Amino acid sequence: MDVRHRNNVSITGNPDGPTVVLAHGFGCDQNMWRLTVPALERDYRVVLFDYVGSGRADPAAWSEQRYAGLEGYAQDVVDICTELDLRGATFVGHSVSAMVGALAVRRAPERIGALVMVAPSPRYIDDADYRGGFSAEDIDELLVSLESNYLGWSATMAPVIMGNADRPELGDELTNSFCATDPQMARVFARATFLSDHREELRRINVPTLVLESAEDVIAPREVGAFVQRNVPGATLVTLDATGHCPHMSAPEATNEALTAFLAGLR
Template sequence: MDIVRRNSVTVTGDPHGPTVVLAHGFGCDQNMWRLTVPALAEDHRVVLFDYVGSGRSDVSAFSPERYSSLDGYARDVVEVCEALDLREAVFVGHSVSAMIGVLAADMAPDRIGALVMIAPSPRYIDDDGYRGGFSAEDIDELLGSLESNYLGWSAAMAPVIMGNAERPELGDELTNSFCATDPDMARVFARTTFLSDSRDDLKNVRVPTLVLDCTHDVIAPREVGAFVHEAIPGSTLVTLDATGHCPHLSAPEATNEALRTFLAGLR
């Protein structure tokens, strides 16, 4: 299969600059990076894509078996990198894509040379000595609601995830993005996301890593950002003065500044 078509790959920016790959989170697509791309495209080659089942991807390629684990999504990333013959790319992953990037970098270390994790969480469910932000009962209820009424769940949850209640247009945008996703495929991605536990994978990271968390994020509280930072030797943690789980939309200036500072340090 043509991977570029399968994942609706878009390449823009400076064709001779270092490559940055932007990877969206659950319920989103590459359009969510529209406020980030202009800040990078002047001196970077920027690669965007949609995971199979999201955005403008080829949904005929969707497999519940493949995408029932984060490894399946990581294989999407690796195959996109192989199709474009990327080397030492900087992978920028939002939310669950941060952990997908960890897996992809381990699968293909020659393809990914650095990681940026925006609002990452290696495990959403609380555990002994670990605060993920949700109890097991919370996640069961969340998944049950999503599976019984996906559109209703989207309308209720997207504004909570986005935060910034005084800017309802942001919550509306995320709601529309969720609702544009095929419900059956979204259910698979949601279960894979919210039941994942990638904590042990963090010790395998061997590339420069930037962790970006937010001052207020109901999905990935600051304790989670601190955990990820401490688990990855040599990583940098920057807390953005931002509310919600999507700072690249709600606080693009601060997010872009942190990104560009990190990228400049890699040169």
């Protein structure tokens, strides 16, 4: 198996610097990090990739059985880290990739030495005293809409997820990214994402962890960021002056400042 081809792995930056792995969220691809890479590539070796079913990853490698849960995506990460023989890399995961990173740390602790969780959510559905931001009915409706008319769902939901209604070009970019994803593969990834519950995984994270949240985010509200910070041992929480679920796109300066400060503290 050619992992680099399978996941469309690309490497840039300083080949002699510490390694930072950037992982995209649902419906996205590595291009969503283009405003982050310039802030890293002078001092760090930057690894980007696409999950199977996203971007320019090899669609022939996709398997519904493998990717029906986040563990399959975590194995992609472990495979990439093993192929590149990474040691102590920092994994930066956006949205669902934050929890994928948590799973990957447990599977390959020698490969990942630090974790940055950008707009994470260990569970999207409210549960007793936990607020994930959605009721079970909300998620059922979201998935039914996605599965019945994926392109229509993308056009409606992407601007809501992105926020920043005064900057419609951001919502348009996310819409286009969603629409470029195969609907069948997107359906499986959506269910793996929005029906997941990895709250217990947070307590198992044993590497330095930075949690970045937006001041306003309809997908991962502030209560979720606080929950993640409380449950990850020693985690640092930074609330960015940002709106929406993709602060690395809508507020790249603030996101990059927090990220590079954390990375500098690891050196």
